[in-house]
Amino acid sequence: MDRLACVNVIDLPLQLLLRRNPGWQERPVVVVDRDQPNGLVQWTNKYARCSRILPGMRYAQALSLKHDLHAGTVTDEEIAESVDEIARLLLDYTPVVEAAHGQPGIFWLGARGLDRLFRSFERWAKTVAEELLDKEGFYTTVVVGFSRFGTWAIARAKRGGMLVLDEADEQDRLVRRVPLEALHVDPNFRDQLRKLGIGRVGELLELPPEGVRRRFGKEALLLYRRARGDLEMPLTPYKPEDDPEEHLSLGAPETVSTKLVFWIKRYLHPLLSELERRQDKLTRLEVVFIYERAGHDKFDVRPAEPTTDEGQILDLLRLRLDALELRGGVVEIDLCAHTAQAQTEQLEVFVAKKKRDLGAANRALARLRAELGDEAVVRARLADGHLPEASYRWEPIDRLDEAQPDDIELRPLVRRIRRRPEPLSHSRLGLDLDRQRDRQRDRQDDSIELAGPFVVSGGWWAGGVHRDYHFAQTPDGEIVWVYWDEKRQRWYRHGGFE
Amino acid sequence: MPRPALDLGKFGNVVRAASLLDGQAQRAGEQVAQWVPEELAGRIVELCGGRASSALTMAMGLVYRVQRQGEPAAWVSAGDATFFPPDAALGGIDLEALPVVRVRDAHQAARAADKLARSGAFGLVVLDLGEGASVPTPLMRRLQKWAEAHDTALLCLTHRPAEAPSLSSLVSLRGVAGRERTGEDRFSCRIEVTRDKRRGAGWSFEEVCCGPPGLR
Numbered sequence: 205m206d207r208l209a210c211v212n213v214i215d216l217p218l219q220l221l222l223r224r225n226p227g228w229q230e231r232p233v234v235v236v237d238r239d240q241p242n243g244l245v246q247w248t249n250k251y252a253r254c255s256r257i258l259p260g261m262r263y264a265q266a267l268s269l270k271h272d273l274h275a276g277t278v279t280d281e282e283i284a285e286s287v288d289e290i291a292r293l294l295l296d297y298t299p300v301v302e303a304a305h306g307q308p309g310i311f312w313l314g315a316r317g318l319d320r321l322f323r324s325f326e327r328w329a330k331t332v333a334e335e336l337l338d339k340e341g342f343y344t345t346v347v348v349g350f351s352r353f354g355t356w357a358i359a360r361a362k363r364g365g366m367l368v369l370d371e372a373d374e375q376d377r378l379v380r381r382v383p384l385e386a387l388h389v390d391p392n393f394r395d396q397l398r399k400l401g402i403g404r405v406g407e408l409l410e411l412p413p414e415g416v417r418r419r420f421g422k423e424a425l426l427l428y429r430r431a432r433g434d435l436e437m438p439l440t441p442y443k444p445e446d447d448p449e450e451h452l453s454l455g456a457p458e459t460v461s462t463k464l465v466f467w468i469k470r471y472l473h474p475l476l477s478e479l480e481r482r483q484d485k486l487t488r489l490e491v492v493f494i495y496e497r498a499g500h501d502k503f504d505v506r507p508a509e510p511t512t513d514e515g516q517i518l519d520l521l522r523l524r525l526d527a528l529e530l531r532g533g534v535v536e537i538d539l540c541a542h543t544a545q546a547q548t549e550q551l552e553v554f555v556a557k558k559k560r561d562l563g564a565a566n567r568a569l570a571r572l573r574a575e576l577g578d579e580a581v582v583r584a585r586l587a588d589g590h591l592p593e594a595s596y597r598w599e600p601i602d603r604l605d606e607a608q609p610d611d612i613e614l615r616p617l618v619r620r621i622r623r624r625p626e627p628l629s630h631s632r633l634g635l636d637l638d639r640q641r642d643r644q645r646d647r648q649d650d651s652i653e654l655a656g657p658f659v660v661s662g663g664w665w666a667g668g669v670h671r672d673y674h675f676a677q678t679p680d681g682e683i684v685w686v687y688w689d690e691k692r693q694r695w696y697r698h699g700g701f702e
Numbered sequence: 703m704p705r706p707a708l709d710l711g712k713f714g715n716v717v718r719a720a721s722l723l724d725g726q727a728q729r730a731g732e733q734v735a736q737w738v739p740e741e742l743a744g745r746i747v748e749l750c751g752g753r754a755s756s757a758l759t760m761a762m763g764l765v766y767r768v769q770r771q772g773e774p775a776a777w778v779s780a781g782d783a784t785f786f787p788p789d790a791a792l793g794g795i796d797l798e799a800l801p802v803v804r805v806r807d808a809h810q811a812a813r814a815a816d817k818l819a820r821s822g823a824f825g826l827v828v829l830d831l832g833e834g835a836s837v838p839t840p841l842m843r844r845l846q847k848w849a850e851a852h853d854t855a856l857l858c859l860t861h862r863p864a865e866a867p868s869l870s871s872l873v874s875l876r877g878v879a880g881r882e883r884t885g886e887d888r889f890s891c892r893i894e895v896t897r898d899k900r901r902g903a904g905w906s907f908e909e910v911c912c913g914p915p916g917l918r
Contacts (some may be wrong), residue, residue, distance in 0.1 A: 353721030420876055565774050565823035572814055580804050584787035584797045596787040598802070607769035607799035614912045615766070615793040617881070617889055618759045619786040658916050675917045681881070683917070699786060701881070701917075702751065702758035 207300075207315040208439065209329060210355035211336070212345040213290060214363055215280040216309030218247040219342055220286060223275065233274045236263045243275075260391025283308045291442045293339060297332050302439045310356060312439055315348055329366040349375045352437070353430045357405060361386040379431070380406030392588075393424050405431055422608055448478045450539040457496040457533020461525040464493075464534060469518055475541045476512045484543040485510030489517060492538040495531055503528065505574060508566030509603070510543075516567070523574040565604050573600075590662045591669065592621060592698060617701045619685055625696035628686065653677040657688070674697075737877075737893055737907040739768050739825060742855035745874035745900075749893070750862040756891035757859050758785055759911060761828050764857060766795050768837035773825030776818050778803045780811040781832035789914060808835035815856060816844055822852035833861040835869070842870045846859055864896065874899045877907075887912050 213219065217235045222228055232251035236243035241264035248257050255270040260599040267273050287303050291311065294301045300314030313332075315325065319449075321330035329346040336342045345365040349355040358367065361382040369375045382405045384394055397420075402408055408416075409431055417425040429435050450471040458464055468491070479486055489505045505520045573581045582598040589595050656674035670690035677683050683701040688694075716817065751757040762785065768775045769812055777785075779802060791797055803814045808831045818827050831837075837845075837858075849856045864878040876897035885888045893907045 261704075262762035447913045560773050560823050560825060561821075562823065564776065564821040565801075565818075568818050568823060571817055572803055575817075576803070576805065576810075576814070582802050582804065583800060584790070584802065586788060586797070588789055592786070598804075600913075601801050604774060604801055605799055606772065607774065607796040609766055609769040609796045610794040612766075612792075612794035614910070615759070615763060616789055616914050617756070617891075617911050617917075618762045618789040618793065619914070620758055620783045621786040622783045624782065655917060673916070678753070684756075699783065702879075 207319075207325070207331075207348060207350065208352070208355060209313045209315045209325075209346055209348040210352070210359040211294065211311040211313060211332065212347075212356075212359035212362075213309035213311075213336065213342045214345060215249070215340070216286060217246045217283055218249055219309075219344075220278050220282055221276045223341065225274070228274045228460075231274055232257070232270050232272065233261060233276075234263070234266060235275065235278055239275070239277055241267075243277075258385075260392070260394075286635070290336065290340060290342070293335065294332065295442070297328065297335070299441070300439050301442045303442055304356075310359075312352055312355070314439055314441075325368045326366070329368060333366055334408060351375065351433060352439075353433065354379045355690060357382045357387060366408040380404065380409065384408065387427075388425060393420055393574050396420065418611065447543055448475050448541050450475055452537040452539070454535055454537070457535050459530055459533050461522075461528070461530065464537070465518065465522055467537060468539065469514075471537075471539060472514060472517065475539060476514055476517075479541060480512050481542055482543075485512055486541050486543060487516065487548060488542040489521070490538075490540040490542060491521070493530070493534045494536040494538070496533040496535045499531060501528065501531065506570065506602075508568075508570035509563060523571060527575060527577065562604060562606065569601065571603060590660055591671070592660070592673075594662070618697050620702050621685075621699040622697070625687070625698045628695040628697055660687075675701075721754065735847060737764065737909075739764065739773070739855055742857065742875065743825070743853045744850045744855070746849055746856045746858065746870070746872055748858045748860060748876045748881055750860045750864065750866075750876070751785065752863050754881045755861075755879050756889075756893075756911075757879040758830075759881075759891050760879050760893055760909070761830075761857055761859055762790055762793055762795065763909060764826060764855070765790075765800065766793055768826040768855075769796055769799065769823075771825065773913075774823060775828070776801045776824050777801065777828045777830065778805065778811045778814045778818070778882040779830045780805050780808050780835065781830075782784045783832070784830065789856065792914070808832070808837055811835075812837040812841045816848065819845060819848035819852065819854050822848075822854070824852075824854055826855045826857065829856065829858045831858055831860050831869075833918065835860055837870060839870060839872070842872045846872050846874075849853065860891040864894075868897065869876060873897065884910070887917075889913060892913045 220235065222233065232255060233249045234245045234252050234257060235247040236245055241262070242308050243263040245257065245259055245261045245263060245266050248259060252266070252270065252273060254307060257266045257269055257273070261274055264391065287308055289594055291301050291303050294311060294313060298313040298315065298318060301633040303313045304310035304312065305323070315328070318328045319325045322331065325348045326421040329348055333344050333346050336344050343364060345359045345362045345364055347355045347359040348367070349358065350372045357379050383403055384397060386407065397403070397408065408428060413428060416428045452467055452471055454467060476486065486507065487510045491503055491505065493501045503524060505517060505524055507516055507520060511517070555680055562563040569581050576601045581601055584596050585599050586596050587594060652678050657672035659672055661668070661670045668691070672690065673685070673687045675683055676686050683700040684697055686697050689696055742764070749757045749761060765775045777800060784802070787797055805811050805814055811829050811831060815827050815829050818824050845856055848854065858869055862882050875895060877893040877895045879891065879893050882890045889911050891909050891911050895905050897901050897903050898905070
């Protein structure tokens with residue numbers, strides 16, 4: 205069995221924040237996703253954890269637990285830059301480095317044969333950890349073992365130092381003892397399992413897989429299958445090549461979009477040829493228009509899936525330029541091709557051809573995105589907010605995957621929700637509701653049936669919201685979803701059943 | 703050497719041809735129209751409703767059935783109001799796999815649906831058109847062409863009363879969705895089909911749904 209190692213640069217975003225603010229070293233610190241009271245805590249240091257501040261909490265909630273808590277944000281660009289620096293450094297100690305997708309600070313290294321070169325795995329791991337500390341100032345955990353999940357789970361739980369596992373059984377035993385809290389799992393999932401008395405990986409693995417999927421969803425099943433070793437994949441080597449760029453000087457200012465497309469087309473071809481030479485594919489074309497007078501416009505064109513198809517990219521570019529209002533004559537253009545390594549599709553040969561082509565669906569969505577903007581092509585994601593409009597959010601949809609609907613016995617009626625609740629002050633419905641509300645207090649009946657109130661409050665940091673929600677059924681059978689706004693002393697229609 | 707007689711006993715699934723034909727005839731006789739993706743595939747369908755409408759609930763039911771069949775569905779929403787995602791999730795829908803295209807008006811919605819239907823990658827495209835919506839006939843004709851070519855169901859939700867004229871003469875099936883409370887926490891959602899170019903109007907479909915917490 206091939207040996208591999210997992211390097212965990214412990215809480216990388218937190219280390220980056222502390223590097224920026226050296227005075228916070230001995231204080232409780234958290235990284236939040238946005239600098240607002242309802243920002244989500246993403247990373248915590250040990251002083252914050254002592255006050256029971258955990259990832260997944262709101263910043264305001266964390267602040268109520270520790271009033272001298274320090275918080276800051278770390279941008280994706282900062283993290284990506286550090287990941288790139290670390291990966292380049294690690295390449296001095298192994299030919300194969302893979303940076304974990306979506307988990308900043310986690311790297312897997314191929315370790316085959318390195319024990320002979322460095323005399324032992326212990327010496328190799330120690331050298332890697334020392335180098336990261338001396339050259340970059342990062343504290344790490346290095347675990348040498350036998351599988352991705354195994355080394356990752358132990359590296360996350362260990363928090364510092366190094367460990368070399370000689371037997372695969374030894375690794376399995378240790379993994380089963382890893383607390384789920386130490387893993388990068390969804391906080392809701394973690395809390396639900398805790399209520400069931402499941403706190404370690406071994407206890408999770410005792411559950412039946414179908415039960416995990418039905419009760420906790422797809423992501424939980426994915427973690428479960430990874431823990432069981434069902435999804436072990438070979439490492440994908442990191443290739444530290446800079447993204448190819450082109451700079452165009454147009455000579456005379458250009459204001460016609462179609463001509464700009466032709467300018468870009470001239471330089472796009474060599475960019476894509478360079479990607480093909482590297483066996484890369486384009487994931488995002490970054491375009492910067494520099495205007496004659498002052499200022500610039502920057503935008504992206506993202507194909508549905510990584511590609512080097514010039515026609516597809518030009519098509520998207522044309523749609524994007526049709527929607528863009530030029531602020532003047534363009535004199536220079538910068539192009540940068542962001543890449544992903546070409547993925548082999550060999551395994552798909554064995555998959556039966558599906559009736560619908562998800563690739564075509566993604567291409568259609570990419571065209572709509574280019575034409576209407578990123579915010580127009582979205583999907584709904586449920587959130588934890590108390591207010592109905594905060595119980596979900598719309599997020600851009602980058603890629604459409606196969607649907608996995610849940611089994612249900614009885615479907616509920618579906619409400620329609622308005623983006624902006626409609627005030628009902630002067631409407632007939634508003635007056636009827638006022639009358640009915642008064643009569644309900646006197647226990648009299650009327651034509652409108654009012655169910656409620658269901659009190660929802662929140663947003664105290666921004667002045668406070670207090671709403672009494674009701675379902676009001678009108679004599680013609682319409683069920684309206686309304687609320688009484690205590691602060692504004694007014695009825696609002698938030699939606700209704702259809 | 704004489705050939706041995708074929709021993710039918712070895713083949714458990716063998717049935718006589720005559721009984722097979724009988725069964726087919728019987729099945730064809732039993733076939734009734736249903737509010738299912740197979741019935742609506744390749745057609746433009748309009749679903750409208752009055753005050754006590756269940757159009758949104760029935761459209762979501764169709765999205766659920768399409769997702770259960772492993773086909774992608776898409777939702778195009780024009781205007782200010784849209785479905786409440788927590789209700790859709792309670793109805794079993796995988797929201798992550800349901801792209802929602804948010805546009806200004808019905809015309810832009812139809813153009814977006816045109817792009818989605820043309821790809822041939824969707825089993826169902828729902829156009830939530832809102833009040834007073836109209837779609838130009840040439841655009842409807844294009845939508846019809848893509849629906850037929852790719853076996854896609856194009857479902858248009860409109861806020862028109864049953865007696866109002868249909869969205870377009872190209873609508874192949876028009877249903878009026880109503881709702882009635884039938885008991886504690888139970889609602890009967892019913893579609894009365896007022897136009898069906900394939901089977902003829904007059905059939906209906908009924909489904910029992912529950913209310914959300916608070917309405918029970």
